[in-house]
Amino acid sequence: LAKTTQPISMDSYEGQEVNITCSHNNIATNDYITWYQQFPSQGPRFIIQGYKTKVTNEVASLFIPADRKSSTLSLPRVSLSDTAVYYCLVGDIAGSSNTGKLIFGQGTTLQVKP
Amino acid sequence: DTEVTQTPKHLVMGMTNKKSLKCEQHMGHRAMYWYKQKAKKPPELMFVYSYEKLSINESVPSRFSPECPNSSLLNLHLHALQPEDSALYLCASSQDVRNTEAFFGQGTRLTVV
Numbered sequence: 001l002a003k004t005t006q007p008i009s010m011d012s013y014e015g016q017e018v019n020i021t022c023s024h025n026n027i028a029t030n031d032y033i034t035w036y037q038q039f040p041s042q043g044p045r046f047i048i049q050g051y052k053t054k055v056t057n058e059v060a061s062l063f064i065p066a067d068r069k070s071s072t073l074s075l076p077r078v079s080l081s082d083t084a085v086y087y088c089l090v091g092d093i094a095g096s097s098n099t100g101k102l103i104f105g106q107g108t109t110l111q112v113k114p
Numbered sequence: 115d116t117e118v119t120q121t122p123k124h125l126v127m128g129m130t131n132k133k134s135l136k137c138e139q140h141m142g143h144r145a146m147y148w149y150k151q152k153a154k155k156p157p158e159l160m161f162v163y164s165y166e167k168l169s170i171n172e173s174v175p176s177r178f179s180p181e182c183p184n185s186s187l188l189n190l191h192l193h194a195l196q197p198e199d200s201a202l203y204l205c206a207s208s209q210d211v212r213n214t215e216a217f218f219g220q221g222t223r224l225t226v227v
Contacts, residue, residue, distance in 0.1 A: 034214040043118070043204050043218025044157065087156060091214035100145055100170055100211030104156035 002027040002090040004105040011111050018075045020108050022088030025069050030094030033064060033071045036087045038107070044087060048073070075110075083112045120205050120219035128227055129195060135222045137188040137205030145211040146188040148180060149204040151221070157204055163188060164211045195226045 005023040012018045024033070032051055036044035048055055048062045050071070055062045061074040075082060085107040092098040118139045127133045137146065144165050149157035161180045162170035168180065177199075179191040188205055202223055208216040 032214045041202070041221070041223070043206070043221055044216075045218065046215045049214055089214065093212040093214065095212065100147075100162040100164060101159060102147070102206075102214060102216060103159060104149075107156050 002031055004088045004090055006086075006088055006105060006108045008106065009109045009111065011113060012078055013113050014079055015077050018078050018082075018110060018112075020073045020075075020086055020088075020110070021070055022073070022105075023070050024088070024090045027068050027090055028092065028094075030092055030096070031090045032093055033062070033068075034089045034091055034102075035060070035062065035071075035073045036089065036104075038085045038087065044104075047086075078110075078112045080112050080114060083110060085109050118205055118207055118217050118219035120203075120222050122222060123220065124223045124225075126225045126227060127192065127195065129197070131195075132191070132193045134192065135190040135203055135205075135224075137190075137219060138186055139207040139217070140186055141207065141217065142185075143207035143209055143217075144185060145208045145213070145216075146182060147206040147208075147216065148188070148190055149206065149218075151202045151204060161190075162211060169211065192224075195224075197226050200225045 002024045034049040035047045038044040050062045063072045087107040146163045148160040151157040163182045166182045181189040202221040204221045206216040206218045
């Protein structure tokens with residue numbers, strides 16, 4: 001399974017764009033990249049997923065370079081309510097014995113300040 | 115309905131007790147998951163069920179026993195737990211195991227005394 005590495009913490013201010021990068025050097029061909037957000041004492045919440053290039057939805061964008069060894073979650077114009085832990089996961093969708101193993105790395109704690 | 119419902123929200127149990135955690139979803143998802151999360155740590159995968167069959171057991175001690183009675187329900191039976199098993203237990207579901215978009219419940223906060 002591809003291991004993921006993220007910064008442990010980041011600080012930002014309200015209204016700024018935040019970019020969180022995740023490294024997954026040994027990502028496999030059949031792996032998708034997925035990001036989750038978690039608030040204290042709540043279950044994680046799916047944000048976005050992608051395979052390559054760029055994916056955008058109503059809350060975030062995900063940038064994946066051609067070699068897929070890293071990915072960047074971009075949160076536009078953050079607010080105080082975006083203070084949370086953000087996890088990058090690499091998941092096998094191929095039907096192998098690892099399919100379904102959604103393994104969380106250490107995550108990035110984002111603190112948004114007023 | 116995009117909810118995964120877990121009961122109870124809080125549970126205190128003694129080391130000799132037997133208790134069960136319950137998880138329910140009505141999204142027609144065929145993959146269901148149990149995770150354990152300690153304070154300030156990421157969720158740790160415990161079990162994965164695919165089409166009501168156990169497909170992944172991440173070497174979890176036998177004092178944790180999962181059960182999937184039907185496609186909507188997932189239980190975690192607890193017996194002879196240790197204080198270090200105190201944690202937030204999270205249930206999740208996804209369309210199937212190939213889908214990495216999972217929906218998580220709010221968790222059961224378990225305290226073993």
